[in-house]
Structures are given as C-alpha cells and as structure tokens.
Amino acid sequence: MLIGCPKEIKNQEYRVGMTPAAAQEAIAHGHKVIIETNAGTGAGFVDDAYTAIGAEIVGSAADVFARADMVVKVKEPQPIERKQLREGQILFTYLHLAPDPEQTRDLLASGVTAIAYETVTDRNGGLPLLAPMSEVAGRLAPQSGAWALQKANGGSGVLLGGVPGVRPANVAIISGGVVGTAAARVAVGMGANVTVLDRSVPRLSYLDDVFMGRLTTQYSDKGAVAELLERMDMVIGAVLIPGAAAPKLVSRDQLGLMKPGSVLVDVAIDQGGCFETSKATTHDDPIYEVDGIIHYCVANMPGAVARTSTIALGNATMPFMLALADKGWKQACEDDENLLNGLNTHAGKLTYYAVGKALGIDVVSPKMALKM
Numbered sequence: 434m435l436i437g438c439p440k441e442i443k444n445q446e447y448r449v450g451m452t453p454a455a456a457q458e459a460i461a462h463g464h465k466v467i468i469e470t471n472a473g474t475g476a477g478f479v480d481d482a483y484t485a486i487g488a489e490i491v492g493s494a495a496d497v498f499a500r501a502d503m504v505v506k507v508k509e510p511q512p513i514e515r516k517q518l519r520e521g522q523i524l525f526t527y528l529h530l531a532p533d534p535e536q537t538r539d540l541l542a543s544g545v546t547a548i549a550y551e552t553v554t555d556r557n558g559g560l561p562l563l564a565p566m567s568e569v570a571g572r573l574a575p576q577s578g579a580w581a582l583q584k585a586n587g588g589s590g591v592l593l594g595g596v597p598g599v600r601p602a603n604v605a606i607i608s609g610g611v612v613g614t615a616a617a618r619v620a621v622g623m624g625a626n627v628t629v630l631d632r633s634v635p636r637l638s639y640l641d642d643v644f645m646g647r648l649t650t651q652y653s654d655k656g657a658v659a660e661l662l663e664r665m666d667m668v669i670g671a672v673l674i675p676g677a678a679a680p681k682l683v684s685r686d687q688l689g690l691m692k693p694g695s696v697l698v699d700v701a702i703d704q705g706g707c708f709e710t711s712k713a714t715t716h717d718d719p720i721y722e723v724d725g726i727i728h729y730c731v732a733n734m735p736g737a738v739a740r741t742s743t744i745a746l747g748n749a750t751m752p753f754m755l756a757l758a759d760k761g762w763k764q765a766c767e768d769d770e771n772l773l774n775g776l777n778t779h780a781g782k783l784t785y786y787a788v789g790k791a792l793g794i795d796v797v798s799p800k801m802a803l804k805m
C-alpha cells in the first residue's frame with residue numbers, strides 16, 4: 434500500500450502523523466511511504482530522517498493526497514485538504530465530527546473511508562488513540578490555567594501553589610478520565626487544592642486510592658458543580674461521552690457565581706466544549722474573557738509540545754496503521770472490532786451513531802459498511 438503523510442496546516446500545529454519509526458515499520462512490512470517535505474520538522478524530524486529509512490519526500494500536500502491509498506494525519510482535515518480526499522482512499526486521523534457538521538458533510542461528499550483515532554476502542558472500553566493526547570493535554574491544562582490566572586492575562590493574580598502563609602488556589606477538575614487524572618497529577622504537584630468530579634463512582638474510587646488523600650473526589654451533579662464554582666480559582670472541564678458532543682456543565686448565568694479573574698480551561702472543546710461560553714481558540718490567541726472569567730479553549734493543546742506528542746501518538750497508532758496497510762481496511766476492521774469502532778464514514782455514508790445523533794444524519798452500521 435502507498436501510505437502518505439502531509440504536513441499539518443492547522444494553526445500552530447507542529448505534530449506529524451508518521452514518525453520515522455512508524456514509516457520504517459511500514460516499509461519493513463513491504464509498503465511505500467511518502468512524506469510531504471518538512472512535515473516532521475516542527476516535531477524535530479527532518480526530511481533526512483525519513484529518507485534515511487527509505488521513505489520518499491514529496492514537494493506538496495497535493496502529491497500526498499493524489500497518490501496515497503491511505504493518508505495518515507494528526508488533526509481533522511482542513512477544508513482545502515478535504516477537497517483532495519476521494520472514494521477508495523483511507524483517512525486515518527483525529528476527526529471529532531459530532532460538533533463539526535461542515536467537516537462531516539465534506540467527508541461524506543468525498544466518499545473517503547475515514548477512521549477516527551478518537552473512536553477506536555480497546556478491549557477494556559478505553560480509547561487507546563485518544564489516551565496519549567489526553568495524557569498530554571491533561572498535564573498541560575493546569576499549567577495553561579496557571580498562566581491565565583496571572584494578572585497580565587486578565588486573571589485574578591492567584592498563584593496555584595500559594596506560598597507559606599497564603600492559601601493555594603482551589604482547582605476543580607470535572608472528569609476523572611485520562612485528561613482529568615493527568616491534570617490532577619500536575620495540579621496536585623503544583624501545590625493546588627484539587628477537587629475531581631466525575632459521574633463514575635468506580636473512577637472516583639480509583640482516584641481516591643491512587644492520590645491517597647492529596648485531592649478530594651466528588652460526584653458530579655448540577656448542584657455540586659454550582660456549589661464549587663463559588664470557591665474555585667480554576668475549573669478544568671474534560672468530560673467525554675465517546676463520539677458525542679460534550680454536555681454543557683456550566684451555563685453563562687453561572688459565571689456570575691465565580692470570582693472575577695477565575696479561569697475556565699475547556700479541554701473538551703474538541704468535542705464542542707463543556708462550558709456554554711466556550712469557543713475554540715488557538716495557541717496564537719489562546720484566551721478570552723466572558724463576564725470577567727478567563728477562558729482557555731485551545732482545541733489542539735498537544736500541538737504545543739509537538740515532539741513529545743508526536744512520539745506518544747505514533748506509538749499508539751502504529752499497530753493500527755500497520756493492520757490497515759497490511760490487510761486493507763475491510764479485513765483489518767473485520768478482524769478487530771475495536772478498529773471497526775473507529776470507522777466514521779465510508780463511501781458517502783456516516784457509520785458512527787453518536788455523530789449521526791448529534792448532527793441528525795442517517796447512519797449505516799459499520800458492519801453493513803464492511804459489505805458495501
């Protein structure tokens with residue numbers, strides 16, 4: 434199979450879909466790999482690192498899209514990229530379709546077979562291709578929020594860890610999932626007073642055990658969230674209902690409950706955001722203010738630490754990428770139901786129920802798509 438990897442074009446996105454290590458494995462499996470020139474430079478992988486292992490460097494993204502049987506990327510295809518996708522081609526990348534009707538429409542119009550990293554599952558019901566980036570975004574969330582709390586950024590001027598004689602900041606993390614746990618680890622490490630909320634009692638129990646009294650756990654209901662807002666200096670939102678648009682957990686009215694200059698960090702923004710006032714921002718211009726509350730809503734947080742993120746993502750995607758290349762998408766998905774769960778579009782049909790429900794589009798079951 435001819436596998437192609439274009440340079441990412443989303444704002445401040447320096448990650449790359451294939452590391453030289455992944456390209457080398459694919460070539461060892463008998464495939465051909467083409468990489469757009471400078472695709473890996475931002476993550477520290479120069480063109481020579483790819484040519485040294487036998488990949489071909491091509492001059493433009495157009496070459497990659499025109500020639501590749503499978504396009505491997507990081508972020509959802511941007512409008513100009515979507516125009517170059519075609520029926521019979523595999524797209525393997527993050528998509529986050531539920532909050533994105535335009536992208537969904539374009540992918541369906543292209544006929545491409547799109548497998549979304551974020552809906553591939555593992556045998557424990559986890560999301561193995563989302564998890565590495567969630568680990569990164571979770572660790573970044575408290576440090577980004579701490580920066581937003583500084584006066585120069587419009588924040589209240591509270592230092593996360595406090596100092597002797599001055600109380601630390603209060604941080605609530607809504608979600609005890611992968612992002613929430615990583616965020617808790619860093620926020621606790623920075624000395625903040627941390628509360629984690631989730632709707633999964635087993636998850637709260639796990640966190641209670643692991644953190645051994647260094648944070649508070651609380652069941653997440655509307656009353657608990659409202660009560661916490663009054664006391665918090667920072668609220669990190671990272672809830673997920675796989676594939677679906679994020680539920681809104683804090684309304685605009687409730688911003689009035691918070692202290693002026695407090696910070697909301699909406700990590701779930703890639704699924705539409707879990708605060709009513711969230712709108713996606715970029716690393717160029719990451720924060721904005723609504724009713725005195727600073728919002729940080731960067732949709733590609735891991736892009737800020739592109740090298741770590743690229744390697745972590747490549748480690749997770751490689752076995753799936755190899756299965757798709759070795760067997761073709763149909764056989765690979767027939768053999769592995771977890772990979773089949775990643776199928777979001779095929780030949781103009783939507784194949785992921787939660788996306789169909791969010792966008793009001795008819796869905797064909799993934800098993801049916803295997804027969805098309």
Ligand SMILES: NC(=O)c1ccc[n+]([C@@H]2O[C@H](COP(=O)([O-])OP(=O)(O)OC[C@H]3O[C@@H](n4cnc5c(N)ncnc54)[C@H](O)[C@@H]3O)[C@@H](O)[C@H]2O)c1
Nearest residue numbers: 566567570608610611612631632653672673701732733734
């Ligand atoms: N902005 C970024 O750059 C970036 C990067 C990585 C991940 N993300 C996003 O972060 C989100 C979380 O990802 P994850 O890997 O941690 O998911 P996860 O599945 O590990 O965790 C989600 C958690 O949310 C909990 N939850 C669901 N509804 C809830 C509610 N109403 N109240 C409290 N908890 C609730 C679930 O019980 C679960 O523990 C996803 O939307 C993901 O796409 C964003």
